[in-house]
Each structure stands twice: as structure tokens, then as C-alpha cells.
Amino acid sequence: MGKTLCVIFTLLLLICFCESDDRLTPAKPLLPGDKLVSNNGIFALGFFSPDPENSTTANSYIGIWYHDIPERTYVWVANRDNPTGSGLSGKLVLTNTSDLVLSNSKGRVLWRTTNNITTGGDGAVALLLEAGNFVLQSRNFTQIWQSYDHPTDTILPSFKLWANYKTHTAVRLVAWKGPQDPSTGEFFLSRDPGTGLQILTLRGTSKYWRSGLWNGAEASDKNGFMWSQIVDDGETIYSTYNTGNSSARRWHWKLDYNGDLMLRISSGQSWMPLFKRPDDGCRRYGSCGPFGYCDMFDKICRCLDGFQPAHGFGASPSRGCVRKENLTCRGDHFLTLPEMKVPDKFVYVRNRSFDECTAECERDCSCTAYAYTNLSSIVATGGPSRCLIWTGELVDSEKAGMLGGNLYIRLAGSPEHSSAVNTTKSGVSVVFKIALPVITFLLTLTCIYLVCICKQKGRTRDSSLL
Template identity: 30%
Template sequence: MPEKVSVWVANRDSPVSSLESSRLTIAIDGNMVLLDDSGSAVWSTNLTTITSSTVGVILDTGNLVLAYASNTSNILWQSFDHCGNTWLPGGKLGRGKLSGGCTRLVSWKTSTDPAPGLFSLVMDPNGTSQFFFMWNSTQQYQTSGNWTGHSFSSMPEMNPTIGYPNSMYTFDYIDGANESYAVYGVKAGGLVTRFIMDVTGVINVVRWSESAKDWMVTLSKPHTQCDVYSLCGSFGVCTENAFSSCSCLRGFSEQYKDQWSKGDHTQGCRRNVALQGNNNGSRSDKFYAMVDVELPSNAQNIVATSSNQNCELACLSSRDCTAYSFNGSCSLWYKDLINLQDLSSAAIGTKGVSIQIRLAASEFSNKKNSKKLAIIITVATISVTLIVVASVFMVRKRFKEVAHVDGSLIAFRYRDVQTLTKNFSNKLGGGAFGSVFKGLLLEGTLVAVKKLEGFRQGEKQFRAEVSTLGTIRHVNLIRLLGFCSERTRKLLIYEYMPNTSLDRYLSGSSDQPVLSWSTRYQIALGIARGLHYLHERCRDCIIHCDIKPENILLSDTFMPKVADFGLAKLMEHDFSRVLTTMRGTIGYLAPEWIAGTAITTKADVYSYGMMLFEIVSGRRNAIKRQDDTVDFFPLLAVMKVTEGELDGLVDTLLDCNVNPAEVERACKAACWCVQDDEGARPSMATVVQALEGLVEFNVPPVPRSLKLLADQTTYVEFYSKLPSE
């Protein structure tokens, strides 16, 4: 490998002063000893029962052992029993009931300092099979869940029996008389992998990619960085998906700048000016409002007050009160603020509340600041005046009374939309929701305007679409540019996709070009990435609920964009499923939805799998032949995949110009996505990794639901509307 990686450090707490002059040796008593440049021992295996000469050996597993020279299989001591931040295949991680062993993974202090950090992974000391993610050995912030027989309940991605990312790995949990532990191995020869408790408090499972010459992450837990307890320390603010997750509150600076520069933010921030207290009615301390936040941990006092003013006075009455929040009731925080999150970039409808941070009055105004403020006000006034003049000119020229809301969306007047669409004269398409028209903004940007029709349905879809797409940004999600809401008129303005929707290329129409295999594969991968973002990377989990080719739009370069969020459902990450009325399209609906049970993100996974079959075959899944029989492609595909046969699955128009490895990945991914049991379906994160070639799926079973769908007596109404061959 081009870069050496440390997987175990003996002397984490006592580094040698000089690497060049330090020595690792076998002492006279047979122990393995590390000596510094002065010859003093800084670390030893420290055994007292050695009876003959010994040797130190590094095994191919990465295990450093001390063994008898006459029989190296007789191991006296091994590094696998003394974990650092890394868990390697073959090593045991658990809880020794009689003696030590490897009981926990502990992060490095920084990326360059192997001293023990604040984050650790440890098996529940109370005797259950779950592992706890711990901060400072005292605060639990995540759990693996208990062992289910195949995986840990909160980490189903580890399940090797259902094709999850670690199908290349084997996992097991042993609960013996003397010890309880988890162990894992690798199936593929030559695979180099490791579990790491990262300095950020996240467990990363990585494998070496020879083609990329880099370590590739195959699993992370927690999925959201800001879920790590006290990641940014006292008075630090965590912002998900920011260039740097951590920053200091206004009025605070980094406690130790050198540690922050190395990525260690756990020491947090300190005040620039100490609080003065409020004596004799003087206002020595003041508050500034921070909006759209997730409140810090440990509100130590909830005060029954009727107003924000009373809540503020309650905080000022205590010298130790550092913040308050009034949202119908009064919450007070004393001393340090921990786990404050900035949600200002979250989607509409998922934002937080406000908090008032207490600062010394001098942080708000003094003579110097007054002069600066006067200059700022003067400059701002001139700037605003110029902007207003320019804006008035532009508005009069074309679009009147157009307003920006939420920092990105534009609120259009209906008459402005009439102008930019030339009175809705260029229709692009339509459906049950209404019609879509082509438009042109003032600066020359092409847009697509969705005109929702039918007040009841249009209003519901309008609210769902705006709340979902308002501020989220991803290259594989359609971008909402603006909207119009005037009485019963509901319009949505999107970026324009010149290559229309994916279904146009699956109909066999001669007026559409045949998509190459590489284009299809990139489309499938892009859709998967977009859904992964919705399911795991947004502030709240978003279930699209209607994944199908008609809702996948294609840019001028055939980059896919997931569109039409009118049926989308938001669900907090703390909830595993949500009960909702059946929505979506027959042929893409998951079995649990048809059964009327609560759904999870796995409903989208099922729909994606059904669509992936169509991308591979270049046609719709169900085709009614002239003799009224139905050719149901997914069942054929699954049966062929289980038999290890892929011939006849790819669109014949491609003339075999395909990548066989990619075809196999796509087909296996689709087969696993449409399993009857939602627990057997992979997450979209796993699908992305599989399509990227980072993980491998096992051979899938044949889902019973596909056999039912292929039966002519099932979903008769659906089949009666199928296109004939």
C-alpha cells in the first residue's frame, strides 16, 4: 500500500521521544519490551509465567504475538487481546467474564495522536449482547442493538445472510461461560478490511480498494455526524454536511486552536468576555437569538412562565445560566452548552426552534463597535438603496413583485408565471396531478412549470412538494426554484430537464435513442444516490413513495433527477416506520404497503428494484402478449439470477455492448430490493456501494410476491391496462 496505516499502538499513553533510537526487544525474562532512547522501558507484555525462550511474531492477520520459540502456536500474549482504535478480522471484541481480553475500541485523540480519545465502543457491561457508543466512558449516544442471530438489530447492514454490504464478511456472536464477544472474518481472499473507532466518534468499516488505491468506507455508524455526543465540545455548534462540522458560538473562540486544526473539537470553545452578572437592575449581560437549532442536551430547569420576558429574567437571576429557550414553556441551561445543532440548512418543515445565548453586554456594543456599526449601517443603507432601485427597475421590466423566500425559493405572482410560460402555451406533458409547461426566466434560464389541477389534490401535493424540496440540495434530486400560491392556483417552478423522463426510453418508441449500457448504469447509480440522500442524509428521513420511471427526469447529459415529491412522507430518524394511506403506482408498490401495514424507507427500495429491472431490460416489467398472457420480467430475472444465468436479461437493442460485471451487480441488486421481507432488502446506501463495486450481493431467493404478480388472476385491472407487445 502507498501509505502505512497504524492498526495497533503499544504505548499510547507514553510515546517514545525518538523513533529512530527506540527499540523493540525480548528482555531477559522473555517479555517483549519497548525501550526509549535512554534504554528505559516504556511498555512491556509484563508476563510472569514465562518458562523458556520466546519470540515476537506479526501474523498475517495483523496480530502481534509473543510465543515460545520452540512452538510459535503456543501464544503467551497477543495484541488482539488489547485493542486500540482498530478491530481486525479474527479479533474478538467483547467482555471477558474471568479475565481481560479486548473489551473496547477507543478512538485516537487526534488523527496524528494515538493517545486515548473521548470516544469508545464497548459491550454492555450489564450482560446484554449489544455494544454501546460512549463519550468519555460515561455518556451513551448510540447502540448496536442486541444480537439477532445474524446481525445486531440496529446495524442490519452487517447481516451476511441477506446480501448486505458485508456479504463479503462473516459475523458471529459468542456467549460462552468465560467470555462473550463478537468476531468477524472475510470471505474473499486478499480482502483487507478494518473497523475503526474514528476521532469523530463514528465507527467506520473500511476496505482497501486496489483500483482506487484508497480506503473505501462500506459502513458508518452513526449515519449522522452530529448525532455523536459532544462532538464539538462545550459551546460548540454542529452543522451537518458543512465543510467543518464544528464551529464556535458567537462570543466564543476555540479552546485549543492547535487541536481544532487537527480535527479534535471535543475541548469545545471558551468565552471571549466573561459574564458580568445583572446587579441592581443593570443590564450587564444580554442575549442574542440563534434560530433554527436543535436544543442542547440537559436543560436543567423547566420554568412555568407565560412569556419570553419572564423566561429571560429567570435566566438572568442566576449567574450560572448561559442560555434559555421559550417555546410555550421556559427551558434554562446552566454552565456548558453541549450538543447544540444548527438546522438552518435543513429542509422546510424540518427546522428547529430558537435559543437565546447569554453574552456579556460588551459583546454587543462599545465605542469601537458603535463606530463600526455606524459605518456598517451607512454602507448597508446605500447598498440597500441601490439594490431597491435596481430591483424596481428589473421588476417593472418583466416580473413584478417576485420575492425570495427561505433564502432560495422564489415566490412568483400568477401573472408573472403566465408571462414566463407565454400563457402556458408550450405543454411538456401531464398526468393526474395536472400539466407541465416550458418557461423562460428573465436571465434566460429554462424552467418547467407544474400546474396543479384539482384544488384538494393540488393543495396537498403542493404543500408536500414545497416542504420536501424547498431547501434540500443533491445533484440527483430535481431542484425546486420557486412556486406560486394564489387562492386555488398552485404552481411549482423546477429546473428544466431537456431529455424528459426515463419512461420515454423504456417504451420501445422509435423516436427515442437507445440508451447505452454505461448511460443506463449511471442513471441507476444516480437514482440510488438520490434516494440514499433522502433516506439518510436529510435532517428528517424522506420516503418518496412513488419511485417509477415517470418520476425520473434526465438532464441534457442524461444525469438522473428524482422528481415528483407530491406523495412524499417525512419521518423523523428516531421512528422506524410510519403508517400512511397506500400511495404510489401499482407494479412498484411493496407487499407490506398493499397489506396496509406501516412502511419504512424499504418501500422506496422495493420500487427502485422494480424500476431497476426495467432499466436493465429496456422495457416495462409487465407486457401483455397478443394471446392475453402476461410476460412478467422481474420473475424471469430473479429465477435466472438464482441459477447464475444472465443471458437474455439485458435489452437486445444493446447488441451485447454491456459490462458483464455491472449487469450482474444491477440484477442482483434489483433481486434483493424486491424481497418480500422488508428486513431482507438492503438500504439504498448498500445499493449504492454494490453498484459502485465496493460490496457484493449473495444469490437471492425468489420472492413469493413476484410469483403472485406474474399470475394472470392477480391485479387483473392493472394488467388490463398494460401495453400490448
């Protein structure tokens, strides 16, 4: 009986020691080799080196990664611009004032959280939640701080990518500097802080890629499904996504160090990109210039209807396009372009019907285009308005197929006049395209004939001299 109890007691001890812990307390700091593991076993937090082959000499960091996938994948880094130094070293502690503090082996503080708690800080705990969010809670379960408010380069399913269009502020992702360097890179991603309706990737301060209107998205493969939802509370727009019943799969959005935004999926062993932007072709921001658009099917630039290459016949539309005929305002009309990703730099006009949106643009001679786009999937107080107005150049548009919508662009004259002008110019263009190679061919034959005549005369002269 005694031996049996001893064995049971030993097994219980082993279970206790092997059980993963998801929390940090003031009495238990986190040291190199330790880690917190979420209750569902999906995420872990601890010290890591991004170069595992040189972990004894490379810089080390505190971060969160997928615990149940062999391919080490980091989703958050605390001290990305202030590593602990060579080798896995340092200490993460929760202070009695409810702050998380990371220091190196010499005691120098490398990273810390801050909060506004002045009393009652004792009893706080830091938890690694099942969604991959590292949170700091007071003893009455009030959230003091969370890693979701300070993302690195990854969007996890319950993360809110928000923008406040009244204060023009937005949470943003910041890419790694390199594949093994988590320090701040040159690419940033956020919702457009002015409207919240589109997602922007910046390279430094310049726009690198634009999503178009992000009104909810769906993606799937044969093994899983996900969808995103957009919520507008009258001040802030944010998006989240859900993986439905495909709980065995892992999904996340990642802003790679090279500027690619990828939706990646894993079945347990490695990651596969399901979506990547910008991909090859002309999808980088503004690649086709003003009044040009990217044809996503042929991956080339074209001019919008009613426009021609800015640098003359034969020039590439990638340098922009100009009107075939200048606007006169009173005699203008609007041409419908279907399946378009709408251009950038629009004005979002709220509380307008389609007819009111049309009238808004018609009576403003500076209005170059409008759209009454599909925002119906946005959850909004009072229902979303869908009127977009442009008053200048149309930049970064795209022929997007079923993912696009109608864009109404302003052209000079009546539709019949515009059609006649286009037909005439098209006819002239066709004649010119046919005539140019014929003339070139005839000139070439003439030159060859003249050269032959000259050579023949030269031979005749030489013969007479003999």
C-alpha cells in the first residue's frame, strides 16, 4: 500500500511539473529556458533567438510564437529594437506596481510596460491567453495592458485592426527588418486613418500598396474557411476574422520584411500563403500613373476609357494617361466602368442614396468620378453610407473582376459625341498603325535600291578605267 501511494504521489508531482503554465506573477519571474504556454497549447511566450544556429552569440528577445507547429513562427516581439545582448540572457519580471519589466544580465532595463495604477497594484498577474494575446490584469480582473495594443507584424484572429476616422489615428503593424532581424523594418501597415475603409502598406512615408475598399472578405481552401467582419461604431472602424469550425487549422495575416501582406494557413507542420499582395505585375501603389489602371488578369497597365497615354502614341500607360478631350462641365456625361477597384484619395460622403450621390457629383464641376460601392457587409450604427467622390486625378485603380464595383467617371460631351470622338480617333489610330510599318518597309526598300545602284555605278566606273 505504501509503495502504491508513493508511486501515485510521484506521478502527481511529475504531472504538476510537466503542466504548462500560462501566467507570470511577482513571485515568479521568467528566465531564459522558461516559457509560458496558453491553456490550449497553441501559443508560447519566452526568450528566443531568431538565429537558432547561433543562439549562444546572437541577440535574444522576449516574444510569442506558435507552440504546436514545428516551424518556429513568431507573432509578437516585446523588445524588438533593444535585444538583451549575445546569447539567451535576461529576466522578465512583474513588479509590485503592476509593470512588466525586462532587464539584461547586468540589470539594465530594456523594455517595460506602463500603466496608470497608483494604488492596489499588488495581486496583478500576466496571462498568455488562448488567442495569443499577452495581457496584464489587476487582482479584480481589470485589464491593465495587452500585447494586442502593441502588435509587431502579425494579425491573429481576435486582433482588431482599427482606425479612428475622427482623430485620424490607427493601430499599425511594423515589419521585421530582415528574415532573422525583428528590429523595426521599413514597411508599415494600417487601416487608412482618414476613412478606415481601406488598408495601406507604407514603405517609410510612401504608399506601397493599397487594398481598395475592405468591406469584409472570405477565403477558403479544401480544408478550411475564414471570413472577416468590419464594424463601424460611428467613430472607429475595425476588422476581425474568424475561422469557423476549422479549429484544427491556424490562420494569420503577416506583413513580411519585404512588404508583402500574406494570409497564411497551416495544418500543423508548416505554413502556406493563401493570399499575397502586392503580387507580380502592376499592383504596387500608383504603378499605372494618373488615370491609368492595372488589369489584374493581364497584369499590365491600361488607360481608363476616354483617356490615352500621357506621353503620346506608343507610350506606356504606366507613365499615366490624359483625357482625349477636355471637360466642359455643363455638357459632360458619366461613363460606367464595371468591376473596378476604386481609386485612392476619395471623399467618403455619408448619408446619401445612389441618386443623391450621383447628383452630388454632377453639380460639382471639379468632381471627376463617383462610386456607390458595396459596403453592405459593414456592421454600422444606422447602416453604412456608400457614396465616394473624387475631385482630382484617379490614382491606383484596378480591373478587379468580381471583387470590384462600378466606377462612374466624368467625360466630355454627350455619350454619342464621346463615342464618335473615340471612333474617329480609333480609326485614325488604326490607319496610323497600318501605315507606319508600310511606309517604313517602302523606305527600307528604297534605301536598299539606292545602295545597289551606287555600287553598280562604282563597278561600271572601275571597268571603264581598266
